[in-house]
Amino acid sequence: MTHLTMDALVGLREPGTEPGQAAAREHLNQCAHCQAELQRLHQRVARLKALPTLRPSRDRWPETKARFSADRRRRRTRAVGLSGLGLAASVALFFAVGDLPRTPDDPTTDQLSQVMERSSLLEGAISDYNPGGRVLDGRTARIAGELEDRIARVDRQLEATELLRQQPDDRDLLKLWRERVGLLDALVDVHVTRASNAGL
Amino acid sequence: MTGTLLMDSSLLANAETVVARARAGDTRALGELYRAFEVPVYNLARRICRTTEDAEDVLQETFFEVCRSIGRYREEGSLWGWIRTIAASKALMRLRRNKYRETDELHDEAVGHKREDTHLRMDLEAALERLSETSRAVVWLHDVEGYTHEEIANMMGKTPSFSKSQLSRAHARLRTWLGEENIP
Numbered sequence: 001m002t003h004l005t006m007d008a009l010v011g012l013r014e015p016g017t018e019p020g021q022a023a024a025r026e027h028l029n030q031c032a033h034c035q036a037e038l039q040r041l042h043q044r045v046a047r048l049k050a051l052p053t054l055r056p057s058r059d060r061w062p063e064t065k066a067r068f069s070a071d072r073r074r075r076r077t078r079a080v081g082l083s084g085l086g087l088a089a090s091v092a093l094f095f096a097v098g099d100l101p102r103t104p105d106d107p108t109t110d111q112l113s114q115v116m117e118r119s120s121l122l123e124g125a126i127s128d129y130n131p132g133g134r135v136l137d138g139r140t141a142r143i144a145g146e147l148e149d150r151i152a153r154v155d156r157q158l159e160a161t162e163l164l165r166q167q168p169d170d171r172d173l174l175k176l177w178r179e180r181v182g183l184l185d186a187l188v189d190v191h192v193t194r195a196s197n198a199g200l
Numbered sequence: 201m202t203g204t205l206l207m208d209s210s211l212l213a214n215a216e217t218v219v220a221r222a223r224a225g226d227t228r229a230l231g232e233l234y235r236a237f238e239v240p241v242y243n244l245a246r247r248i249c250r251t252t253e254d255a256e257d258v259l260q261e262t263f264f265e266v267c268r269s270i271g272r273y274r275e276e277g278s279l280w281g282w283i284r285t286i287a288a289s290k291a292l293m294r295l296r297r298n299k300y301r302e303t304d305e306l307h308d309e310a311v312g313h314k315r316e317d318t319h320l321r322m323d324l325e326a327a328l329e330r331l332s333e334t335s336r337a338v339v340w341l342h343d344v345e346g347y348t349h350e351e352i353a354n355m356m357g358k359t360p361s362f363s364k365s366q367l368s369r370a371h372a373r374l375r376t377w378l379g380e381e382n383i384p
Binding site: 005006007009010011014040041044045047048049051053054055056057058060061063064065067068069071 | 227230231234235238239240242243246247252255256259260263264267268324325328339340343344349364365367368369371372374375378380
């Protein structure tokens with residue numbers, strides 16, 4: 001006598017009837033061996049369900065919360081800041097290259113353009129790294145969060161400087177943009193160093 | 201999914217209020233969600249993933265996603281069902297990312313037919329651990345968590361037939377490893 005295969009036995013545990021199951025059930029009704037196999041399958045599943053619950057060895061909530069808070073700040077900064085910062089950058093460039101009493105080869109203007117370009121490159125690097133889609137340890141998440149907070153503060157200062165003053169001094173702008181680049185550099189370091197240390 | 205609804209009330213008595221607060225951005229409410237579902241999420245992740253580190257990462261990934269997406273949770277299904285699906289998806293993503301070696305198949309190649317003759321007996325924990333990543337995930341999701349083959353296939357990006365064959369293959373192996381084939 002040919003007994004039921006494991007495929008057939010597993011299929012018999014499924015709700016509903018599939019083609020071939022009627023024949024399998026008919027065989028089952030007449031075969032003590034297959035009845036015992038099906039019973040063992042039921043028992044195995046019951047034992048799987050009864051395995052002890054495994055618990056995490058440490059609390060991951062502080063890290064998860066820090067990562068979520070950093071992500072929320074980043075999204076807020078992006079939502080509010082990108083439009084504001086885009087405007088701020090346009091204003092800065094307008095004053096940098098606009099019809100103002102500056103010499104064409106004003107070193108401050110050149111430096112401002114360079115530092116803004118560097119800022120854009122670093123933002124791109126961070127975006128490519130996609131920190132929001134990665135697992136961060138608590139320390140990294142905390143440091144990254146602090147740096148993002150400071151970047152957001154600089155962004156607000158930049159907006160205020162550029163929008164409230166009629167003729168912002170390039171040196172003030174340069175100072176703020178340099179601070180922004182320094183913070184972005186540090187943020188890249190935090191993520192990239194962490195990734196290389198962790199072998200990611 | 202009556203079982204999952206029962207899980208909601210047993211793990212988090214005031215689930216509706218906590219979810220409403222979490223949706224409003226209350227971090228303490230998100231913390232309450234974490235505390236309520238931390239253990240079942242970790243258990244699911246640990247049963248699917250090979251290492252505790254991976255399971256802990258899945259735990260973090262799952263709740264990070266819960267925090268980000270709680271506004272999109274529709275209360276038509278159970279909260280645990282929603283969180284569990286996120287956890288299962290994250291655990292399966294982790295398997296795909298790690299591309300673990302299929303340990304039982306490697307073992308088959310190394311030992312050949314000897315293992316079939318030795319009838320070595322293992323306990324269920326050890327036998328489950330010995331299954332390939334994919335087989336173990338299918339066994340756990342189907343037999344313990346109650347997902348259908350269609351749902352598992354969706355999560356794995358495979359067909360229901362794939363899930364069915366993984367399940368029967370896994371049970372055939374478990375049966376051998378547990379020494380059940382000689383039981384009359």
